[in-house]
Amino acid sequence: MNQQIQHYDGYSQLAMDLLAKAKRNGATEADIIIADGETFSVQVRLGAVDRLTKAREKHLGLRVFVGKRSASTSTSDFSADSLNQLVAETCTLAKAVVEDQVSGLPAADQMAGERPDLDLYDPTRLNTEQQIELAKRVEAAAMSMDERVTNSEGGDFDSSSGRVVLGNSHGFLGEYQSSSFSMSVSPVATDPETGTMQRDSWYAVQRKFSKLDSPEAVGLEAARRTVRKLGARKVATQRVPVVFDSETAGSLMGNLCSAVSGYSLYKGASFLASQLGKPLAPEYVTVYDDGRVVGGLGSRPFDGEGLPTRKTTVVERGVLKSYLLDTYSGRKLGLASTGNASRSVGENPSVGPTNFYLAPGTKTAEDMIKTVKQGLYVTDLIGFGINMVTGDYSRGAAGFWIEGGELAYPVEEITIAGNLKDMFAGIEMIGSDLVFRGRIASPTVKIAEMMVAGN
Amino acid sequence: MGELVQLTSFGLTEGEVLGALGRVKVRDVDYADLYFESCVSESVSMEESLVKRATKSVSQGVGVRATAGEKTGFAYSDELTKKDLELAADTARYIANSPSGTLAVPVAVRQRPTRDLYPVERTQVEVATADRVSLLNAIDAEARRYDPRIKNVMASFNTEYKVVVVATSDGTLIGDVQPLSRLQVTCIAEENGQRQAGSFGGGGRVGFEFYHEGDRYLRYAREAAREAILNLSAVEAPAGVMPVVLGGGWPGILLHEAIGHGLEADFNRKKTSAFSHLLGKRVASDVCTIVDDGTLPGRRGSLNMDDEGTPTGRTVLIERGILRGYITDKLNARLMGIPVTGNGRRESYQSVVLPRMTNTFMLAGTSDPEEIIRSVDRGLYAVSFGGGQVDITNGKFVFSASEAYLIEGGKVTRPVKGATLIGSGPEILTKVSMVGHDLKLDEGIGTCGKEGQSVPVGVGLPTIRIDEITVGGTQR
Numbered sequence: 001m002n003q004q005i006q007h008y009d010g011y012s013q014l015a016m017d018l019l020a021k022a023k024r025n026g027a028t029e030a031d032i033i034i035a036d037g038e039t040f041s042v043q044v045r046l047g048a049v050d051r052l053t054k055a056r057e058k059h060l061g062l063r064v065f066v067g068k069r070s071a072s073t074s075t076s077d078f079s080a081d082s083l084n085q086l087v088a089e090t091c092t093l094a095k096a097v098v099e100d101q102v103s104g105l106p107a108a109d110q111m112a113g114e115r116p117d118l119d120l121y122d123p124t125r126l127n128t129e130q131q132i133e134l135a136k137r138v139e140a141a142a143m144s145m146d147e148r149v150t151n152s153e154g155g156d157f158d159s160s161s162g163r164v165v166l167g168n169s170h171g172f173l174g175e176y177q178s179s180s181f182s183m184s185v186s187p188v189a190t191d192p193e194t195g196t197m198q199r200d201s202w203y204a205v206q207r208k209f210s211k212l213d214s215p216e217a218v219g220l221e222a223a224r225r226t227v228r229k230l231g232a233r234k235v236a237t238q239r240v241p242v243v244f245d246s247e248t249a250g251s252l253m254g255n256l257c258s259a260v261s262g263y264s265l266y267k268g269a270s271f272l273a274s275q276l277g278k279p280l281a282p283e284y285v286t287v288y289d290d291g292r293v294v295g296g297l298g299s300r301p302f303d304g305e306g307l308p309t310r311k312t313t314v315v316e317r318g319v320l321k322s323y324l325l326d327t328y329s330g331r332k333l334g335l336a337s338t339g340n341a342s343r344s345v346g347e348n349p350s351v352g353p354t355n356f357y358l359a360p361g362t363k364t365a366e367d368m369i370k371t372v373k374q375g376l377y378v379t380d381l382i383g384f385g386i387n388m389v390t391g392d393y394s395r396g397a398a399g400f401w402i403e404g405g406e407l408a409y410p411v412e413e414i415t416i417a418g419n420l421k422d423m424f425a426g427i428e429m430i431g432s433d434l435v436f437r438g439r440i441a442s443p444t445v446k447i448a449e450m451m452v453a454g455n
Numbered sequence: 456m457g458e459l460v461q462l463t464s465f466g467l468t469e470g471e472v473l474g475a476l477g478r479v480k481v482r483d484v485d486y487a488d489l490y491f492e493s494c495v496s497e498s499v500s501m502e503e504s505l506v507k508r509a510t511k512s513v514s515q516g517v518g519v520r521a522t523a524g525e526k527t528g529f530a531y532s533d534e535l536t537k538k539d540l541e542l543a544a545d546t547a548r549y550i551a552n553s554p555s556g557t558l559a560v561p562v563a564v565r566q567r568p569t570r571d572l573y574p575v576e577r578t579q580v581e582v583a584t585a586d587r588v589s590l591l592n593a594i595d596a597e598a599r600r601y602d603p604r605i606k607n608v609m610a611s612f613n614t615e616y617k618v619v620v621v622a623t624s625d626g627t628l629i630g631d632v633q634p635l636s637r638l639q640v641t642c643i644a645e646e647n648g649q650r651q652a653g654s655f656g657g658g659g660r661v662g663f664e665f666y667h668e669g670d671r672y673l674r675y676a677r678e679a680a681r682e683a684i685l686n687l688s689a690v691e692a693p694a695g696v697m698p699v700v701l702g703g704g705w706p707g708i709l710l711h712e713a714i715g716h717g718l719e720a721d722f723n724r725k726k727t728s729a730f731s732h733l734l735g736k737r738v739a740s741d742v743c744t745i746v747d748d749g750t751l752p753g754r755r756g757s758l759n760m761d762d763e764g765t766p767t768g769r770t771v772l773i774e775r776g777i778l779r780g781y782i783t784d785k786l787n788a789r790l791m792g793i794p795v796t797g798n799g800r801r802e803s804y805q806s807v808v809l810p811r812m813t814n815t816f817m818l819a820g821t822s823d824p825e826e827i828i829r830s831v832d833r834g835l836y837a838v839s840f841g842g843g844q845v846d847i848t849n850g851k852f853v854f855s856a857s858e859a860y861l862i863e864g865g866k867v868t869r870p871v872k873g874a875t876l877i878g879s880g881p882e883i884l885t886k887v888s889m890v891g892h893d894l895k896l897d898e899g900i901g902t903c904g905k906e907g908q909s910v911p912v913g914v915g916l917p918t919i920r921i922d923e924i925t926v927g928g929t930q931r
Contacts, residue, residue, distance in 0.1 A: 045725070051527040051807065054546045057516075058533060075513040076533040086513070093509045096584035097499070100507040128549065153727055188727050188848055199727060199848035232849075237695040237931065267502060268607055268643050268650055346512040383853035384842035385875035385927065389643065389652040394692070394875040394927040396844070396853035413851050415875050415927025417694065451929045453694035453877075 011036075012175065014078075015167035018062060018087060022169075025091040027064040029105045029169045031305065034060045035345055037162020042128070044135040045154040046143075052128070061345035064090045068099040074346025102331035105305070108170040110337075112302035112309075119295045120178040121161065124209040131157045134183060134215050141219025142187040142202075146227045153186035153199060155219070159209075164300075166343075172306040180297075181209045185219050189226045198229040200380075205437060207295050225379070228400075232410035234454040235401055241375035242416060242450045243368055243402070246433050248378045249442035253358055255420055256287065257440060258388055260314055260322075261351040262329025262340075271391035271421060272320065280320045281424040284361065287315035289324060291339060291354030298354040298439030304343025309354055312338045324351050358442040361430030365444040368429050370405040376452055377402055378416065391420035397452075414454040423447050459565050461620045461630030465491050465515070465535055469565070472622045474537075479521050479544035480624040483551035486785060490518040490762060491535070491620040492804040499584060500611035501591040509584060518804040519543040522786050526550040531805050566629040568759035569766055572752045573660035575634040577616055582663040587612050590638075590666065594676040598642050601680035604687065606650075607643040608676070612636070612666075621764035625785075629764045634660050635755065635911060637900060640675045644683035651689075653682025654857070657898030659755045675898075682839065682858050685870050692859065692874035692928025698831045699876065699921045700862065702838035703824075703895035707914030710745055710815050711903065712843040712852040713880040714738070718772050718780075719798075719810040719905075720787035722847050729850030729881050730778065738778045739884030742820050745773040747782055749797060749813030755899040756814035756913035763799040763808055770796045772815075773884070784810045802908035809905060816915030820890025824918035827889045829865040835926055836860045836867050837876070850880035875927040883924060891918030 011034045022030040036058035043051040060083070061074040071093035075086050126134075139155030161179040166172070184203035190196070202222035204213040244252060264270035272280070291309025293299050303309055305327055313321050325333070326341035326349050342352025369377060378399040385394040394417040400407040418426075431444030459469060472489060480487040493515040500508045516533040517540065528550035530543040591610050598608045614636040622628045637658035644651050655678035657671065666672040701709060714730070722728035730738070739745070749767025751757050758767045763785050771779045783791070784799030787810055800811040828836060836859065843854030855875045860867045896915035903912040 045525070049526050049550060051529065052546075052550055053529045053531075053807065055531045055805065056533075057531075057805070059514075070507075071509040071511075073511045073513075077513060077515055082513070089511065093511060093584060096588065097507055097509050098505050098588075100505060103507070151725070151727055153725065197727070197729065197848045199846065229849075234925075267609065268645070269609075269641075269652065273650075346510060348508055348510065380846075382844040382846065382851070383855055383875050383877075384844070385853070385855035385873060387652065387873050389650050390872070392872050394855065394873065394929075396851065396875055396877045396927070398851070412849060413877055413879060413925065415694075415853075415877050415925060417692075417874065417927050417929045451694050451927075453925050453927045455696055455925075 011165045012173055015165055015173065018083060019167060019169050021087045022062065022064050022091065025087055026066055027091055028067055029065040030063060031105060031166065031168035032060065032062050033343055033345055034165040035162060037160060039158065039160040040131065041156065041158040042131040042135045043154045043156045044132065044139055045152055047136060047140065049132055050154055059345040062086060062090050063348065064094050065104055066091060066094045068101055068103050069094045069097050070103050071097065072346065072348050102328060105168055105170060106307055106327040106337060111170060111172040111306050112174060115174060115301040116292065118292060118299045118301055120176065120207050120299060122179045122208040126159055131159065137215035138183050138185045138219045141216040142185045142223045145220050145223035148189045148192060148227050148230060149187045149223050150190040151188035153188065155185040157183045166306050168306055174302050174306055176301050179207055181206055181212055183212065183215060183218055185222045187223050187226045189230055191230045198226055200226040200229060203437065205297065207297065229410050232398065232412035234413050235411050235452065236455050237453045239449055239451050241372050241446060241448060243372060243375065243377045243444060243446045245377065245379050246435065246442055246444050248381050249445040250440055251381055252445065253356060253442045254440050255386060257353045257356050260324050262323055262325040262333060263351055264388060265323055266329055266332035269389050271389060275320050276323065278320055279318050280315055281318045281427050283318040284430060285315055285318050285427055286359040288312065288359065289314055289340065289353050289356045293355045296355040297436060300354065303339045304341035304349045307337055307339045307341065309339045324353065326351050353439050355436065356440045357434060358430065360432050360434040360443045362432050363429055365431050365433060368431060368444055368446045369402055369407065372402045373404060375402045377407060393418050393420050393423065414452055416450045416452055418450040459620060459628060459630050461618050461632065464493060464618055465620065467535060469628065471537055475540040475544050476622050476624060478541055479519055479548045481548050481551055483523050484521045484548055485523055486624055487521045488621060488623040488763060490804055492516060492617060494615060494617045496615045497581065498611060498613045499587045499591065501595060502609045503607065504595050506588045506591050516804040517543065519547045520807065521547040521551060523551045525790060527786065527807060529807050566627055568629065568631055570759060572750065572757050572759055573634055575660065575662045581614065581616065586663065590672055594640055594672055597673045597676040598640065598680040601677050602684050604644045604646050604684060605642050605680050606645045609641045610639065612638050621762065623764055627764040629760060631759050633758065636661060638666055638672060638675060640679040642679045642683040644687055646687050649687060651683050651686035653679045653686060655679040655682065656900045659753045659899040660757060661753050685858065689870040689872045691930045692871040693835065693926055693930050694928040696923050696925050698834035699924050699926065700828055700831060700834065700836045701916060701919050703891065703893050703917050704915065705897040706837060706840055707816050707897060707916035708840050708843045708854050710817060710916065711812060711912065711914050712845045712854055713878065713883050714745065714772065715812045715815045716845050717847055717850060717880050718782060720781040720783040720791060721810055723781050724787050724791050728847050733778050733881060736778055737776050738881050739773050739776040740887050741776040742890045743773055743776055743884050743887055744818040746771050746818065747812055747815045751814055754814050754896065754913045755901060755911045758813065761797045761799045762801045765795050765797040765799060767797040767813060782810050782812060784808050800910050802910055806908045809908065811905065811910055812903060812912050814896065814913035814915065816894065816896060817890065817917060819892050819894035819917045822889040822891050824891040824893050827891055827918050827920045828862060828867060830889065830920060831862045832864060834862045836862050845880065851877065852880050853877045871928065876924050877927060878924045883921065886922045887919050888922050889920040893917050
């Protein structure tokens with residue numbers, strides 16, 4: 001490594017010291033992750049402060065290899081005694097498990113060299129009064145839009161910042177800082193005739209405070225989404241086209257992301273096992289995972305093992321082109337890591353998305369709804385009814401019934417069912433409305449047909 | 456009279472703790488508490504017949520809370536020095552309009568839980584890694600022996616050993632030691648290029664010997680293998696409204712989703728629950744009596760005391776169909792003027808207390824389970840489930856079957872693929888027409904999520920018949 005270390009401070013030194021200690025305790029390789037951060041969150045409800053939460057926290061995770069055996073540990077106690085004990089225990093633990101031929105750090109020459117500044121950190125600090133004010137504004141906007149909005153689960157404003165230091169026994173040492181600002185509100189609307197209630201919410205999240213939507217815009221959208229659910233009813237059981245709004249279509253991308261995770265694949269626990277290079281969807285479907293989007297909520301300069309992040313084409317013109325892999329799952333499948341090691345302190349690396357999204361098409365959501373004579377526009381999904389091994393899909397849903405190309409009335413207490421393979425193959429249209437509100441995003445998607453169960 | 460024994464593991468004296476409590480309990484603060492927690496979690500896991508992963512995590516910290524009216528101020532720290540405690544106390548009391556300065560806090564009476572529902576020694580939790588490795592190896596062999604179509608076995612054994620101390624401004628200083636463990640097995644079966652999965656597991660606030668009693672761990676392996684093999688021959692699930700018979704035990708997740716969350720006091724105080732106006736009203740048929748009980752020995756959802764130091768209890772939620780009560784923590788009980796039920800729980804020192812369920816189950820009825828199945832001409836018999844979820848406000852809930860069969864002409868016939876069931880919480884139990892005499896509690900695998908916090912819970916159910924519920928399959 002001839003890269004200059006940008007912030008040579010206590011944690012970098014601590015990481016190097018512990019790596020050296022691990023070696024003395026018998027480790028042949030090791031890596032260490034240190035994360036610290038502070039969070040401040042404010043919740044208001046009906047115009048008054050409901051909850052303030054403030055904290056600083058820190059964690060350290062150590063992974064050691066003794067030959068082909070390995071173990072991971074973590075602690076929030078950084079006292080010297082505790083850390084000495086941790087190193088010794090980790091090495092003892094590693095010796096207790098069996099050899100795993102593909103285990104080990106990534107190759108030394110693969111480690112991230114250049115570390116681009118991805119603009120993930122905003123030094124803006126809001127004081128308590130400012131955050132309370134923002135949370136009050138987002139809730140007030142939601143409460144004021146429509147007199148049927150009668151109650152609220154609260155408005156929130158959260159800010160957090162932190163840094164990650166990652167080092168390994170190849171001599172890699174990397175660090176980055178990141179921040180996040182978010183607000184949300186959950187209004188409750190009451191049907192003036194029946195007295196039944198509906199709740200929905202809306203939110204905004206950004207790494208930069210200045211990029212956040214206004215509290216008024218977020219509040220109005222939350223109210224609009226809530227009020228439009230009033231009067232929802234069930235529909236008859238039938239097979240119809242289904243349009244997923246961008247939020248629920250994002251959850252389909254989340255399902256795809258799980259199915260292309262190296263760990264599910266080598267275990268035979270994904271319906272996409274052995275499908276690399278094969279058609280998954282129509283040729284207008286392209287899916288990316290891009291770890292280097294400037295300011296992206298899933299961006300990072302290097303992954304949880306210190307490998308460079310990158311842009312991976314997961315699905316190219318309908319063909320499954322790449323899985324998402326870290327070093328271990330890649331080796332199990334005979335493939336190179338895609339720089340998708342995700343590391344929560346104290347866990348072994350796993351695979352996670354960076355910024356994972358379906359490339360947008362050209363249609364507006366209205367255009368897509370117009371093509372449906374009789375069908376469902378899905379805005380909410382609940383439950384966990386997905387079998388990743390087979391792709392079988394059955395979830396609770398709510399949204400709007402489409403009649404003659406128009407949203408006719410809200411629906412609830414229904415399920416939608418099919419198989420994810422058929423659903424991806426059945427994507428008929430993709431909207432132009434791609435907006436990132438998290439690490440996984442999608443524009444509106446229309447699927448040819450699914451079973452809707454209701455009355 | 457020495458120090459409270461659990462407190463010594465945090466390196467603090469009672470004087471320091473009470474000092475911090477005095478700092479946070481200023482004039483306008485109605486209630487304040489400090490929650491000290493130290494937790495050691497260990498996990499060993501196996502796949503491809505290799506026990507290749509072992510992890511251990513240690514976390515320790517304190518959560519400081521002040522409530523004033525409906526307001527809560529909360530701060531936490533993973534440092535336990537006097538200075539950090541004071542800083543957290545100052546942050547927490549920010550919500551009160553009072554100036555700083557110490558107010559006389561009632562002298563906390565050192566207490567110990569009145570019972571011990573889980574007398575597990577630390578050594579029974581933190582068993583030698585070698586013992587856990589051989590347990591997992593035996594599970595692998597047993598599952599593969601069950602059927603050669605089992606191609607992969609994944610198993611993990613997780614333990615947690617938590618020491619907590621709660622100091623409250625209403626005069627309690629109390630500690631508890633809370634062990635928890637869980638053994639989980641997932642099998643992948645393959646035949647003619649088709650793959651299926653099956654899972655099974657169990658645990659509780661128990662020691663390692665629990666898994667050996669009656670070779671429980673081998674049964675978990677066989678059950679996971681059986682479900683995977685069974686699902687290989689599963690046909691498409693039906694779609695639409697039909698009668699459903701739920702088997703005993705884990706299908707009790709129905710109660711957790713359909714009514715349990717809706718009866719948590721916070722949603723009812725805010726009047727955002729579909730149950731907010733239904734106290735004293737009929738929400739179930741008269742064969743249904745449902746309780747939440749945190750006092751069952753060794754169960755995953757049990758606690759000697761909740762995370763506010765209140766002894767857990769048994770709360771009747773629904774009595775012969777009538778909604779009787781909510782489950783509460785101190786804040787919501789005070790604001791609503793209803794009893795504290797010992798359901799104030801938190802995931803860790805980093806999270807705030809919320810009213811949460813413990814073990815939620817329906818009491819046994821009088822019907823013969825076989826007769827319940829015979830009573831259905833065409834419907835579904837569901838015996839195992841994955842997760843569930845509920846929208847508190849409109850009351851719509853789902854839970855997803857992972858092992859289910861068609862009932863045709865009063866007989867259980869073919870297995871069907873997993874399907875989600877959806878219903879309305881305040882209505883669904885009015886459609887329960889038969890309750891079996893076979894109450895079963897689940898094996899000890901439940902984890903409940905609320906506001907991003909996970910806590911262990913239990914559920915239980917006898918065999919019941921629901922006259923109609925929407926089944927989310929793919930076949931008309």
